[in-house]
Amino acid sequence: MGFALFPVRSARTFRAASLLLAFIAMGGMGCDRGEAIDNIAPETHLAVKSIERFGADRLNSKVSMSWYGTDVDGYVTGYELSLDGTTWKHSTKQDSVFLFSIPAGSDTADITLYVRAIDNQGQRDESPASLVFPLKNAPPVAEVDQASQSLGTALGVLTYRWTATDPDGNETIAGAEIRMNNGTWYTIDPKQPMLTFVLEPDAGGGMGPTASLFYGNAVQPAFTGLDGLQESGGNIFQVRLTDIAGATSEVDSALEVTLLRPTSDLLVISGQTASVTSSYQGWLNALTLSYDLLDLNANSGEARPYYWNPTFKHILSQYDRVLAVTNSDNALDPVTGATQPLLAHMAQALQAFTTQGGKLMTSTAFGPNTDFTPYIGAFPMDGIVTSSGQVRLVPDSALVPQVSGNYPDLHPSSIVIGISPLVASADADVFYRAQLTKLSGWQGDNLVAVRRKYLGNPAHINEVFFSVELHRVASSSQAMEDLLEQILVYDFAW
Numbered sequence: 423m424g425f426a427l428f429p430v431r432s433a434r435t436f437r438a439a440s441l442l443l444a445f446i447a448m449g450g451m452g453c454d455r456g457e458a459i460d461n462i463a464p465e466t467h468l469a470v471k472s473i474e475r476f477g478a479d480r481l482n483s484k485v486s487m488s489w490y491g492t493d494v495d496g497y498v499t500g501y502e503l504s505l506d507g508t509t510w511k512h513s514t515k516q517d518s519v520f521l522f523s524i525p526a527g528s529d530t531a532d533i534t535l536y537v538r539a540i541d542n543q544g545q546r547d548e549s550p551a552s553l554v555f556p557l558k559n560a561p562p563v564a565e566v567d568q569a570s571q572s573l574g575t576a577l578g579v580l581t582y583r584w585t586a587t588d589p590d591g592n593e594t595i596a597g598a599e600i601r602m603n604n605g606t607w608y609t610i611d612p613k614q615p616m617l618t619f620v621l622e623p624d625a626g627g628g629m630g631p632t633a634s635l636f637y638g639n640a641v642q643p644a645f646t647g648l649d650g651l652q653e654s655g656g657n658i659f660q661v662r663l664t665d666i667a668g669a670t671s672e673v674d675s676a677l678e679v680t681l682l683r684p685t686s687d688l689l690v691i692s693g694q695t696a697s698v699t700s701s702y703q704g705w706l707n708a709l710t711l712s713y714d715l716l717d718l719n720a721n722s723g724e725a726r727p728y729y730w731n732p733t734f735k736h737i738l739s740q741y742d743r744v745l746a747v748t749n750s751d752n753a754l755d756p757v758t759g760a761t762q763p764l765l766a767h768m769a770q771a772l773q774a775f776t777t778q779g780g781k782l783m784t785s786t787a788f789g790p791n792t793d794f795t796p797y798i799g800a801f802p803m804d805g806i807v808t809s810s811g812q813v814r815l816v817p818d819s820a821l822v823p824q825v826s827g828n829y830p831d832l833h834p835s836s837i838v839i840g841i842s843p844l845v846a847s848a849d850a851d852v853f854y855r856a857q858l859t860k861l862s863g864w865q866g867d868n869l870v871a872v873r874r875k876y877l878g879n880p881a882h883i884n885e886v887f888f889s890v891e892l893h894r895v896a897s898s899s900q901a902m903e904d905l906l907e908q909i910l911v912y913d914f915a916w
Contacts, residue, residue, distance in 0.1 A: 459495070461495060461496065461541070461543045461545050462493070462494050462495045462496075463493075463541070463545045463546065463547055463548050464491045464492060464493035464496075464498050464539040464540065464541040464545065464546075464547050465491060465492050465493070465539065465547060466489060466490075466491050466501070466537050466538050466539040466547045466550055466551040467489060467490055467491070467492070467551055468487065468488075468489045468537060468551045468552075468553050469487065469488040469489060469490075470487070470553060471553070472553065472554070473553065473554065473555060473556060475556045480530060480556045480557055480558035481555055481556060481557050481558070482557065482558065482559070482560045482589050482590045483521060483522045483523070483524055483557050483559055483560075483590040483591070483594065483667075484519065484520070484521050484522075484589075484590050484591040484594075485519070485520050485522065485555055485557075486517070486518075486519045486520075487517065487518065487520065487535065487553070488516055488517035488518075489501065489516055489517070489537045489551065490516055491539025491540075491541075491547070492539075493539070493541040493542075496541045496542040496543060497541065497542050498539045498540065498541055498542075499514075499540055499541065499542050500512060500513065500514045500539075500540045501513050501514070501515075501516070501537055501538065501539055501540065502537070502538050502540065502546065503518075503535065503536065503537050504535075504536040504537075504550075505533065505534065505535065505536070506534075506536075507534075507536050507550070507552075510538075520535070521590070521591050521593055521594065522555065522557055523666060523667075524557060524559045524666075524667040525667070528559075528667065528668075529558060529559045529667060529669060530556075530557065530558050530559070531557045531559075532554055532555070532556055532557070533554070533555045533557055534552055534553070534554050534555075535552065535553050535555065536550045536551070536552045537550060537551050537552070538550035538551070559590060559665065559667040559669050560588065560589040560590050560669075561588075561663075561665065561669040561670065561671050561672075562586065562587065562588040562594070562595050562663035562664070562665045562669065562670075562671045563586075563587045563588065563589075563663070563671055563672075564584060564585070564586055564598070564661045564662055564663045564671045564672075564673075564674045565584060565585050565587075565674050566582060566583075566584045566659065566661060566674050566675065566676045567582070567583040567584060567585070568676060568677050570582075570583050570728045570729070570756070570757075571583070571659075571676050571677060571679070571728070572679050572727075572728070572733065573677065573679060573724055574679065574680070574721065574724040574725060575679070575680045575681075575682055575724075575725065576679050576680070576681050576682065576725075577682050577684065577689075577714060577716055577725075577737055577740075578620065578621040578681070578682065578683060578684050578736075578737065578740050579618065579619070579620050579621070579733055579736045579737050579740075580618065580619045580633075580657065580659065580679060580681065581616065581617070581618045581619075581727070581728065581729055581732065581733040582616070582617050582618075582659050582676055583615055583616050583617075584615060584617070584661050584674070585615060586598060586612045586613075586615075586663055588663075588665055590665065594665045594666045594667070595612050595663055595664075595665055595666075596612075596664050596665055596666045597609055597612060597663070597664045598610050598611070598612035598661060598662070598663050598664075599661070599662050599663075599664075600617065600659065600660065600661045601650055601659075601660050602619070602633070602648065602649075602650035602651045602657055602658070602659055602660075603650045603651070603652060603657060603658055604650065605648070605649045605650015605651070606648075606649055606650060607662075608635075608645060608648060610635070610644070610645075611637065611644075612663060614637040614638065614644075615638075616637070616638045616639075616729075616732075617635060617636070617637065617659075618635070618636040618732050618733060618736055619633040619634070619635055619636075619648065619651070619659075620633055620634045620636065620643075620736045620739070620740075621633050621651070621653075621681070621683055621684075621740075622634055622646065622647070624683070631651045631652070631653045631681075631683065632646075632647045632648055632649055632651070633648045633651055634646045634647075634648070635648055636732060636736070638732070639731055639732050640732075651681060652681065653681060653682070653683050654680065654681070654682060654683070655680065655681070656678040656679070656680060657678065657679050657680070657681050658675050658676060658677075658678050658679075659675070659676040660673050660674065660675050660676070661673070661674055662674070682714075684714055684740045684741065685712065685714055686712040686713050686714050686741075687741055687742040687743060688711065688712065688713040688714070688741065688742070688743045688744075688745070688910065689713065689714050689715075689716060689737075689738070689740075689741040689743070689744045689745070690702060690703075690706070690713050690714070690715050690716070690744075690745045690747075691716045691718065691744060691745070691746040691747070691748075691768070692715065692716070692717045692718060692719065692747055692748075693718045693719060693746075693747065693748035693749065693751075693753075693763075693764035693765065694719065694747050694748065694749055694891075694893075695719065695749075696719070696720070698747065698891075698893050699715075699717055699719075699720075699747075701893050701896070702745070702747060702893070703715070704899070705899060705902045705903050705906055706906065708899070708903050709903055709906065709907050709911075711906075711907075711910065711911070713745075714741075716737065718753075718764055723753070726753070726764075728756060728757065729757060730755065730757075730767050730768065730770070730771060731770065731771060734768060734771045735771040735774060735775075738771055738772070738774075738775040738780065739775075741780070742780065742781065742914075743780070743781045743782075743783075743910060743914050744772070744775065744780065744781070744782050744783070745783045745784075745906075745910060746765065746768065746772070746782065746783070746784045746785075746786075747784075747785045747786070747891070747892070747893075748763060748764045748765045748784075748785075748786045748787075749763070749786065749787050749891060750763055750786070750787045750788055750789040750792070751763065751764075753767065755767055762793065762796065763786070763789075763792070765784070765786050765797070766793075766796040766797065767796075769796040769797055769800035769801070770796070770800065772784075772800060772801075773799065773800035773801075776874075776876075776884055776885055779876060779884065780884065781883075781884045781885075781913075781914040782884065782885050782886070783885075783886045783887075783909050783910060783914075784801065784885075784886070784887045784888065785888040785890070785891055785892040785893075786888070786889065786891065787840065787842065787889070787890070787891045788806055788842040788889065792806075794806075798847075799847075801847075801885070801887050802846065802847045802849065802850035802872045802873070802874035802885055802887055803844050803845060803846060803847055803850065803872060803887060803889070804845045804846070804847050805844075805845045806842040806843060806844060806845060806889060807842070807843040807844070807845060807866035807867055808866075809863075809864045809865045809866045810862070810863055810864065811860065811861055811862035811863040811864030811865070812839070812860075812861040812862055812864055813839075813841050813843075813858045813859065813860050813861065813864045813866075814837055814838060814839045814841065814858070814859050814861070815834050815837070815838040815841055815856055815857070815858060815859070815895070816834070816837055816859055817833065817834055817835060817836060817837070817897070819833075819834075819856070819857035819858070819859065820832060820833045820856075820857055820895075821833075821854045821855070821856050821857075821870060821871070821890065821895055822854065822855055822856075822857065823853065823854055824852045824853060824854060824855055825851075825852075825853060825873075827908060828904055828907075828908045828912075829854075829904075829905060829908055830898070830900075830901040830904045830905055831901070832854075832892070832895040832896065832898075832901055832902075832905070833895060833897045833898065833901070834894055834895045834897060835896075835897040838890075838894050838895065841856060841858060841870070841890060842870075842889045842890075843856070843858075843866055843867050843868055843869050843870055843889065844867075844869045844870060844871075844872060844887075844889045845867075845869075846869060846872045847872075847874070849874055849875075849878065850872040850873065850874050850887075851872060851873045851874070851875070852869060852872060853871040853872050853873045853886065854869075854870050854871035854888070855868045855869055855870065856868045856870045856890070870888060870889050870890050871886070871887065871888045871889070871890070872886075872887050873885060873886050873887075874887075881916070882916050883913045883914070884914070886909050886913070892905075
């Protein structure tokens with residue numbers, strides 16, 4: 423006699439079929455009407471009967487398995503699972519992904535899984551199905567994202583992104599360790615994929631430089647006093663992982679970076695051409711001012727932080743005064759995909775810098791389609807004046823200070839077009855106005871520079887903002903030196 427097998431569409435259909443089979447079976451036994459029949463225990467079946475794997479072919483500790491049960495005089499209501507045949511865990515599922523734990527210190531294990539079905543009368547399979555899993559632990563994998571790391575020469579700050587994975591399941595990763603060069607291995611949280619090292623003040627006493635370690639965008643460091651870094655030398659970041667079985671990953675390394683320690687409390691940030699950057703260096707050198715230079719356009723932008731936050735934020739934290747000179751050229755942020763001027767990328771970090779008492783002087787220019795969303799609030803301006811017609815600055819005109827002090831008139835050596843007068847923010851003070859030549863019906867204010875006092879304190883000026891590129895009105899080097907000295911040395915001396 424042959425049998426046709428059909429899928430069971432519901433518990434009711436399955437129960438009816440089971441009762442029919444039971445009735446046929448009892449008929450052959452010749453039982454009398456009204457005689458009690460003992461419940462027959464269910465049977466349990468695993469999808470796989472056996473696994474034969476040896477050596478490197480053993481399974482990793484993350485295994486998928488399914489099972490089912492049958493009952494000739496009822497129906498299956500659930501299952502119990504065990505790894506020792508004694509302690510059981512109830513489940514109504516018929517499949518699961520198991521993450522087996524291999525004993526610490528061993529990279530192989532044979533794990534037995536027991537499964538027994540339970541029928542509608544609560545009776546359990548007296549001979550549970552079982553299967554032996556031959557397991558081999560796979561070591562975890564640590565990988566540094568070299569494409570997003572700090573490159574070339576870094577100014578006191580290094581940021582790295584890395585990943586932690588394990589073929590046995592990321593749940594098996596037990597810990598992570600990092601180090602710089604051949605320094606001490608430090609245990610960190612393996613779930614922290616972004617790490618920033620910030621040089622600490624020189625410890626002195628012949629000790630090498632140490633750093634604070636920050637997770638992600640955290641304000642407070644997770645660790646301080648990390649050793650191994652080399653000042654003005656090559657630095658290589660390394661990371662490794664350990665899993666629950668005690669297996670350790672191979673060490674992965676970042677690209678080498680030269681780390682420079684800040685040498686001054688004044689940082690000059692240039693997003694200008696090499697010639698303009700050189701002009702500012704000449705004026706500052708004539709004043710014998712000590713400063714560090716962060717040239718964002720040198721070497722095809724190698725010094726630009728891949729992450730404006732946190733990397734650039736931490737760079738600023740090492741300084742008391744900042745001079746930022748940029749233009750309206752757009753630059754790509756590889757993290758957000760935003761294309762906008764460099765000053766817009768820097769705005770959030772610069773705002774945090776001034777809010778905490780940092781002093782900032784900015785000279786920039788705006789294009790005709792500038793989105794001012796990043797600037798408003800970050801700088802003492804609410805936008806620029808827009809009008810039909812044209813406006814320009816000619817050689818016999820000037821930018822004229824509106825406050826007393828050693829602030830010089832600034833003259834262009836040739837006609838300057840593309841002037842963008844400011845709309846000052848409510849907390850800004852008028853600083854410089856331009857003697858503009860207005861053409862073709864242009865109308866509007868001539869305000870081109872503003873100042874802002876620190877938290878409203880009239881004795882403490884901590885922001886100066888020019889919407890004109892100052893090198894374009896620098897027909898007199900002496901005037902530029904006087905302006906920079908008055909602002910950077912005297913106005914910011916608090």
